[in-house]
Amino acid sequence: MSATRRHSFITSVGDLLASWNLPHATGRVYGLLLVTEEPASLDAIAAELGLSKGAVSTAVRQLDSWGLARVIPQPGSRRLLIEATAGIESLLAASHARARTLIAALRDGEDLVGPGPAQERLRDVIGLFSGYVDVGDQMLSTSRRQRREPGARDPRP
Amino acid sequence: MSATRRHSFITSVGDLLASWNLPHATGRVYGLLLVTEEPASLDAIAAELGLSKGAVSTAVRQLDSWGLARVIPQPGSRRLLIEATAGIESLLAASHARARTLIAALRDGEDLVGPGPAQERLRDVIGLFSGYVDVGDQMLSTSRRQRREPGARDPRP
Numbered sequence: 001m002s003a004t005r006r007h008s009f010i011t012s013v014g015d016l017l018a019s020w021n022l023p024h025a026t027g028r029v030y031g032l033l034l035v036t037e038e039p040a041s042l043d044a045i046a047a048e049l050g051l052s053k054g055a056v057s058t059a060v061r062q063l064d065s066w067g068l069a070r071v072i073p074q075p076g077s078r079r080l081l082i083e084a085t086a087g088i089e090s091l092l093a094a095s096h097a098r099a100r101t102l103i104a105a106l107r108d109g110e111d112l113v114g115p116g117p118a119q120e121r122l123r124d125v126i127g128l129f130s131g132y133v134d135v136g137d138q139m140l141s142t143s144r145r146q147r148r149e150p151g152a153r154d155p156r157p
Numbered sequence: 158m159s160a161t162r163r164h165s166f167i168t169s170v171g172d173l174l175a176s177w178n179l180p181h182a183t184g185r186v187y188g189l190l191l192v193t194e195e196p197a198s199l200d201a202i203a204a205e206l207g208l209s210k211g212a213v214s215t216a217v218r219q220l221d222s223w224g225l226a227r228v229i230p231q232p233g234s235r236r237l238l239i240e241a242t243a244g245i246e247s248l249l250a251a252s253h254a255r256a257r258t259l260i261a262a263l264r265d266g267e268d269l270v271g272p273g274p275a276q277e278r279l280r281d282v283i284g285l286f287s288g289y290v291d292v293g294d295q296m297l298s299t300s301r302r303q304r305r306e307p308g309a310r311d312p313r314p
Contacts, residue, residue: 002269009266016259016286019252021176034282035266037275086281092289095176102173109166109192112159118194124243125191129173132249132296139292 006035010049020095022066025051026059030068033084039072040082066091092140099133163192167206177252179223182208183216187225190241196229197239223248249297256290 013031014024022030028049033040046056060082063069067087071080106126113119170188171181179187185206190197203213217239220226224244228237263283270276 005266006269008262009269012259012262012266016256016263019176019178019256034279035269035275037270037273084278086278086285088282088285092285099173099176102169105165105169106173109162109169112163112166112192113194116194118192121241121243122191125245128243128245128249132293135292135296136289139289 009035017091020091021098022062022091023059025049025055026062029056029059030063030084033063033069033082036084041079042082045082066094089140092136096133096137096140099129103130103133166192174248177248178255179219179248180216182206182212183219186213186216186239187220187241190220190226190239193241198236199239202239223251246297249293253290253294253297256286260287260290 010028010031013034014027017027017030018024029045029051032045032048042053042056042060045051045060046053049056051059060069060071060080063082063084064071067090068085070083070085072083073080103126106129110119110122110126113122167185167188170191171184174184174187175181186202186208189202189205199210199213199217202208202217203210206213208216217226217228220239220241221228224247225242227240227242229240230237260283263286267276267279267283270279
């Protein structure tokens with residue numbers, strides 16, 4: 001029962017992160033790490049998710065580069081342990097940066113149609129996309145201000 | 158020169174809509190329609206994008222079902238003309254609905270880890286995802302209130 005819920009949680013995280021352009025396997029590894037209280041080995045992750053160790057390594061490198069996981073070397077051993085971090089802001093920020101580049105490309109195309117209904121329609125669509133990314137950005141900066149990183153020192157006396 | 162800019166605009170719309178889970182070809186058809194002043198035929202779309210007529214038909218059906226395009230039958234002919242609409246709200250709303258389902262699945266998993274740092278980390282991540290979808294929703298309802306549909310009658314006297 002709990003194993004089923006754990007499995008379905010992991011799949012949901014995979015689905016959700018896929019919508020921010022992360023490969024599904026990478027999202028599932030993140031899901032597994034989120035519901036694993038102790039840092040996990042590559043072997044344990046591979047066994048639970050039915051992935052090859054190589055696939056898990058690739059996923060862990062991606063998570064590490066997005067700030068979603070931390071790799072902890074074990075002194076005197078080649079074994080690595082992996083731990084999730086709560087830093088999904090960098091993933092969302094990257095997704096926004098990507099969207100902004102695309103929206104800049106759309107704005108460049110605003111004069112591809114002459115004045116008239118087609119141009120109004122185009123501006124309408126670009127404005128909505130652009131507003132959508134703007135509020136996402138605001139939300140992200142609010143969350144960054146409010147959140148104290150685990151391990152960050154409290155600035156208050 | 159203008160053909161190159163038109164082409165790159167179309168590719169950018171394809172890339173952007175792919176991030177809301179639309180197939181790339183469908184996004185490109187929408188991009189083409191946005192920069193085409195008159196309604197376009199399936200043949201003209203297929204020729205410009207280098208797609209089969211079947212692929213364009215599929216894309217148009219998807220755009221139609223999302224409210225992103227309107228199909229205009231030609232009286233006395235089997236020919237159809239396609240026109241873009243500015244209705245990307247339905248696409249974003251569907252994307253939110255999908256994200257909400259996933260977030261509900263994550264909330265279900267909050268007790269998969271016992272009280273402690275792992276549970277705090279999990280709540281932190283779920284809270285951020287969830288807040289992110291909330292602001293997107295607010296933005297969408299604001300935009301829906303502000304925007305008058307093309308062809309909607311002006312309610313003011």
